[in-house]
Amino acid sequence: MHDEESGRDGDQQPEPEAKPSFASMIGANSNIAQNADGGIDLLSTVGGVRGILETVLPGFIFIMVFALSSNLTWALFASIGLGVIFMVIRLAKRSTLIQSASGLIGILICAFAARHTGNAKDYYIPGFYTSGAYLLALVVSVILRWPLIGLLFGFIRNEGVEWRNKADRLRRYQIATWIIIGVFALRLAVQLPMYYTDHVVALGVARALMGVPLYAAGLWFAWLLSKPAETATGDSSGAVAN
Secondary structure (H helix, E strand, C coil): CHHHHHHHHHHCCCCCCCCCCHHHHHHHHCCCCECCCCCECHHHHCCHHHHHHHHHHHHHHHHHHHHHHCCHHHHHHHHHHHHHHHHHHHHHCCCCCHHHHHHHHHHHHHHHHHHHHCCHHHHHHHHHHHHHHHHHHHHHHHHCCCCHHHHHHHHHCCCCCHHHHCHHHHHHHHHHHHHHHHHHHHHHHHHHHHHHCCCHHHHHHHHHHCCHHHHHHHHHHHHHHCCCCECCCCCECCCCCC
16 A cells, blocks of 8 residues: 555656746846846946946947057957957856857947948948937837837836836836937937047047946936836835836
């Protein structure tokens, strides 16, 4: 009898592990990092100090070398070389290559644009197209009442898309999306006149300052503005108080 019961116990299959929700998977795989208090961790979100350097320095080195030498080839080699160095460092430390690899690809695209025309200011043309594409996508999402920042933040906060059924939550995410739209619009409004008036050095400095720093600030304000309102009991008016 005992053996029979043991056999039955032995035949029992282990319970399957609970599958993570779609919301948790989106949150885990997004670029938005949260701190212990549930707020947005800006430094981790933009890739940490190394990520900031990998994003900002190649373009900054390009414009500095060009300003000092007036030699487009040297400036391009300096920028590409720095991107390669960042890749080698990542390989040596066996860390993820996604950010440095995407950064190097971006540098090569910018370098090709400048080399193709022979004009240093065209190094920044791909960035204009990127900003314009993001701006257009964000504006369309707001018009369709599916604000992209709401989709991102909503999944991170485990709200899914239920926030669309709540007027206040939809309004907050619409506003949050407009903040990021403002970031891209401001980049174009400031930098395009510099491009067309051939202020190449000023354009390079503006691109560096209005890149990661401005985006991170916009993201932080968008996160705070879209935070679920506190109720009388201290809970948030969403699925999770983040």
